[in-house]
Amino acid sequence: MNILIEWFGLDPDQFNEVAMNMVAKDLSLVWILALVVAPLALWFFWTSLKRIQSPIRKIFLIALRALTFAVLVFMLLKPELEFKKSHTLKNSIAVLLDDTKSMSIKTFPSETPRIEFVRRTFEKNRNMLESLKEKFQVDYYFASSQINPTSHAELGNRYRPKKAVTDLENTFSQLRKRYEGKSLQGVMLFSDGADLAMEPETVSPEMLALLADWEGPVHTFQAGSNEMFMDLAIEELDSADFGFIHQPVRLTVTISASNMGNKNIPLVLKEGDTILLSRIVEVREGQNQYPVEMEFTPGALGKRIYTLTVPHFAGESVATNNRRDFQVKVIRDRIRVLHLNGRPAWDSRFLREVLANHPKVDLLSFFILRTMGDDVASPTSELSLIPFPTNLLFSDYLNSFDLIVFQNFSYEPFIDKKYLRNINNYVKQGGAFMMVGGELSFQGGGYERTAIEAILPVQLERTSQPFIGESFHLQRGKSLLRHPILQLEKESSANAKAWQDLPELNGVNAGLKPRKNAHVLAEFDKGNKNYPVLVAGRVGEGRSIVMATDSAWNWNFRRVGEGGSGRHYYKLWNNLIAWLTDDPATRLLQLETDKERYEEGEDTLLRIRVLQEDYNPSIGIEVNLTIKSREGEEITETIKTDNNGEAAHQWTPQREGFYTVKVKVDVDGDKREADVGFSVFSETAEFQKPKVNETLLKRIAEVSGGRYEVLTEKTDLSAIKFPNPKVEVKTHSKSISLWDNWWTYGLILTFLFLDWFTRRKSGLS
Amino acid sequence: MRTLSNAIFIVSLLGSVIFPTASDADYSSLSIPQVKYQGGQPNPHPTAVSSLLGQVARRTSIEVNREPLQIKLSDPNLYRYPFIYLAGNEKFESFSQEELHRLRNYLSFGGFLLIDDNSAKANSKFDTSVREMINQLFPQIPLQKISRDHSIFRSFYLINRVTGRKQINPYMEGIKIKGRTVLIYSTNDFGGAWARDNLGQWSHDIIGGGSRQRQLTIRLGVNIIMYALTLDYKKDMVHLPIILERLRRSHSR
Structure with missing residues (x-):
């Protein structure tokens, strides 16, 4: 092979393989030539050489023509020599570690958190995992609703149960995309299987389809078990974000109970310390879920924060799911x-x-x-x-x-x-x-x-x-031109004209x-x-x-008669109704947040607007702002209003919960207050379905040809096997054409010249 | 010649006293100007409206201005009067396009028109003129019979039949725009039943009925005015139980 490489002037160290490839894409012409033209040509050669007496010459000429034909076919096939360098690749193994919040749930009677089973297994099987690296490329990922790469070395510091949602279908989809074109020969999944997207005891068809054509086995290792799992949870709570004052708000609640025995459990709805509603849920052995319908009637406007609780019993695996806070923005329906x-x-x-x-x-x-x-x-x-x-x-x-x-x-x-x-x-x-x-x-x-x-x-x-029955034209109060009732148009000159154009009153x-x-x-x-x-x-x-x-009414009907419309009459009444009913836009101290609810770690923005009695902006007014959490933590700030009477304050809550913002201003002795509430949510959905999902983990292993195992103190991973086919990868190559050169064309010309010369010598033209 | 010109001056002065122009009126009280038009007889019962308004003042809390007013559709003061009355007993000339446009706007944006055929004849020439006018006014909205559950039949009195000086049709017709009836047309000569002479006596006898029929016609007039001023107020939920109970008792008698 080296001789051939050198023959073509290449470096033998750069290449370790050679192959011939026919690069012609359309071979139909070759087949036509071979099957149709070749027999016809042979017949033609034979008959056209009848006059040549010498059988040697006749055979020579036929051979020449056959060779020419063969070279022609060779050219049509477009042969190339490919010199390449290749090496054998290690197959990959993906190790998925569930790092969602449900992995913090303890398993009884040892009271060991699920994540601890995984840590101990890794500790115990350190050597096996190290040896696995010799044969395979072992990649580690944290798995939740997505995969995040990590390494074996980092596990000790970074492996924490903190992610919000388990979604294994999405995890495997991402994994497939990541290893597209690569050789992934197996997966090791360490999880409790508490997948929020899966119904208990079922596996979605999409998940099964995904695993059915998975290249290697998926070995599943169950962290924790449902044995002696005891929990009472508010599993689901469905309530509208908005409610109407004095109108019932409906709540649909699902209580789940595992190993709670026979108990009558109070489900209590509170606003602050005030109990609004209470229901008794009769928890019985053999039934896990209890749907409850509740209705309460908000009595005050604004963002109201409500708490739904069930008691926390000794020995429960999860305490946080016994309480659900939710917020309803109470508005006027009409x-x-x-x-x-x-x-x-x-x-x-x-x-x-x-x-x-x-x-x-x-x-x-x-x-x-x-x-x-x-x-x-x-x-x-x-x-x-x-x-x-x-x-x-x-x-x-x-x-x-x-x-x-x-x-x-x-x-x-x-x-x-x-x-x-x-x-x-x-x-x-x-x-x-x-x-x-x-x-x-x-x-x-x-x-x-x-x-x-x-x-x-x-x-x-x-x-x-x-x-007095006199006709007159109404004049606006000059010092109150910014009053919201008088704003028939947004722009001040258009507003002045609108008032000017209104018909007179009688x-x-x-x-x-x-x-x-x-x-x-x-x-x-x-x-x-x-x-x-x-x-x-x-x-x-x-x-x-x-x-x-x-x-x-002159401003409506008579205005139409003058060629205008009743638009400003309607606008005036809308303004009057808004001001009378204390529409937030008509208040002299306005306070709002940029969002209704925030996620943990997200910045909150508070906007304050202070107006004078005549609705002109209050400039340079000190705004005392107090942010208070429900736990009693308090932050106080003082900010000043700008030329538009506006001020803003940005703040990042350190933890989840409900917060109240209160602002106080003193405008020329007029003391005003306003407050607004907002909520900061940390996703706790993982604790709403806290049980280990054995069915899911078993089915994943079964469908993909893997092995299912419950992690214990003694779990030994050395029995886990993965296929390890040889996979070669080409690093670089060089192709040399065997037909597109002067040698080939010269050979055809030589054959044709010899044919012509022999025929001339034989007395043919 | 001087005598003749003096006589014309006195007549026109009397005319202005009897029918002052619309601009002189008091707008707080309810005034119902009568529409002036070309041709025909625009005012066969000159005291009809005043007499009806007198009944309205006597029977209801509505403040009225009984002064007879006449108004042209082109009058700039038209929009001071959201209720106008068009009556006659002869064929009249079509309104100009501008007048029709003005009337269309007037009705679409809050006005109300009561048309009264005073001829007491079926298919009268006035009737033909009115229907032609309405066709031009609202070509897309045909006149329709006003159903018995319309607020007009319960806006003040509970009424279950349509009468007039002579009952030509047992119904009224109307045009509704955006849920509001803006035009009512009667062929039963309401004005003839309402009109009184200078001594306060009824100007015309009722044809085919007695004083009960006249009373019902007056009640219908009161209800039409009450409807124009309160719209579907009597269809508010707060009124329904009592009204329905009274109607039930009335039908069972």
């Missing part, structure tokens, strides 16, 4: 509005359309269709009128409303004066009230010196003419004096006298607004 109209009129009709068509409003409206003085000329049975349910509205259900609107409504004789006190209390405790003008509002409705006057942002003065309630802290958002500037028309104020925890005209 804004419940009570709308009382003193008489049917266009203003009330257009407002009813706004409220009835508002996607978030649940409207209950009443029109006073007749008064005591009206003569309906008909018996009651022929009327559609119903009695006004005063007691129900203003006693029983008052607190279920988010907003009460009195529109051109005189309370007498429909509402007893004692109920006005109820409305007063309702607003002071966080409710919302609005009085819309007209002849029957304010003094016209007899509200002077009543509990209603006390919650209005205006005082009712004695006046001889409580309602009729205003007179004798209204704004209270000290009230905001006069818009007024009728008559020159010598100003009439407040749109006034907003805070009353205790609640909010109150006065609109002292019954002609706001």
Whole structure:
């Protein structure tokens, strides 16, 4: 071989193998030549050489032509000599070590964590594993829902049960991808088989298909066992992330119990230290899972954190799965509005359309269709009128409303004066009230010196003419141009134009004096006298607004008649409803987190916005921020607002749990507070299905032709075998063409020349 | 000539007193202007609307302005009055495209039109003109009979039949846009049953019925106005049990 290598001028040290390859891709021409053309050519040669008498010459010529033909076929096959260098490769063995949290679960009676069985096996079989390296390339991986390479030497320091999820199907898929084109001759899997993606006692068809055509055996080594495994767990909890205030929230819970005996176990739902709900789960021998349906009704808005617990019994393998914390963001499903109209009129009709068509409003409206003085000329049975349910509205259900609107409504004789006190209390405790003008509002409705006057942002003065039927153009309060109620457009110049383009109003309630802290958002500037028309104020925890005209509908229907649209009328009412119902965007101190929930180790971002009473930004205000964990850990920071009245704080929680952020600001003596909650989750799903999955590990070994074994103190790995076929790998090669050269072409030409010369000598042309 | 011009001046002055222009009105109270049009007789019962509004004021809490008003569809003050009344008993000229466009917008964005055929004849010339006008107004939305469970029949009185000065059809027709009935057309001469003379006596006898029929027509008028002002309020859940119970008792009698 060396002679041949040298013949072609190559270095014999660089190559240790030679092979001839035919590189022609399409051999059909060769076959046609060999099977069809060759017999025809032979026949032609024979007949064309008839005139040559000498049989020697005749045979010589035929031989020449046969040789030419053979060289031609040789060229068509495109032969090449390949000189190559190759060596034998070691086959690979992958060792997978389950490092998920479930490997920390103890096995009884020795109380040995599952991971410890693996460590001891490695310690005991150190020599065997070292010797395995001589024959195989042994690669070590940590296995969870993915594989992470490691080494035998690193196991002592890095092998910890900390990963969140076991997903063996994904692990094997990744392994296959990693060894594509390589010779993986076997796998050793050390795991408890507690695969979250697999149902107990079953193996997914995808997993079985993956293992069925696995190249080498997968030997499975079970860490831990279910013997004497005792555990009570909240295995699954299904709850919505959002809930509606005063509406039931449904929880679907699965309790699992292993070797717990016969017990009646209380399942308790708490918010903080308050028990909201309790159910008794009757745990019985022979039954592992107990589905429980629960319902509770959130009573407050915001991010609420709830805890579901079952008792922790002595001897349980896992303590953490006896408790599940979860968060529900409680929001308003609908804004419940009570709308009382003193008489049917266009203003009330257009407002009813706004409220009835508002996607978030649940409207209950009443029109006073007749008064005591009206003569309906008909018996009651022929009327559609119903009695006004005063007691129900203003006693029983008052607190279920988010907003009460009195529109051109005189309370007498429909509402007893004692109920006005109820409305007063309702607003002071966080409710919302609005009085819309007209002849029957304010003094016209007899509200002077009543509990209603006390919650209005205006005082009712004695006046001889409580309602003035003049037309006027409304002027916005110059110092309150940023107030959210007045924002009909986002951009300030567009907003100014929108207000300018609104049609004039007709009729205003007179004798209204704004209270000290009230905001006069818009007024009728008559020159010598100003009439407040749109006034907003805070009353205790609640909010109150006065609109002292019954002609706001002009901004809808009349605006259409002028070629515009009712868009700004709708927008104004949406703004009024948002402000009255304390929409977060209308608050003077706004606090929010960038996410609802964070993963362990993730940065949290807190954003704070501080506004002045007139909704201009509060610049350079000190914000005292306290972050508190449920365990009582507390962090306090002081930050300052920027030119936009905004401040931000980034913080990384050190561990899982629920946190409360409270901010306090003092804006010119006005002390404000806001709080928000967020949760930091560490994935504990591994403890929801903590049992060892023998079935899975056995099936993996069985399908792949491997061996299943439960790890003990005495486990000996030396009996484990792997196939070790010889695998050669080419490192480099050089190909030399045997047909594409002058030698081959010259040979054909020589044969043809000899043929011609012999025929000439024989007297042929 | 001077005498003649003085006479014309006095008549026109009287006309303006009797039918002031729309811009003079009080917008807080309910006013129902009558639509002026070309050709035909746009106001066969001049006191009909005023008389009905008088009944509305007497029977309900609605504040009304009884001053008779007339308005053209092209009048810039049209949108101050979300309720207008179109009546007649003769063929009338078609409205211009601009007027139709204005009326279409008016009805689509909150207005209400009551059309009343005062001819007391089936298939009258007024009826033909009205249907042509409505075809041009809403070519895609045909007039449809108003069903008995419509809020109009329960907005104030519980009503189970459609009457008028003469019952030509036992139903009213209407056009609904986005769930709101914006136009009602009656062929039964409501105005004839509502109208009174200067002495307060009924202007016209009821044909084929007595005072009960007149009362029912007045009730229907009250309900139509109440519907325009409160829409489907009487279909709110809070009203349903009582209304349904009364209707049940009424039917069982």
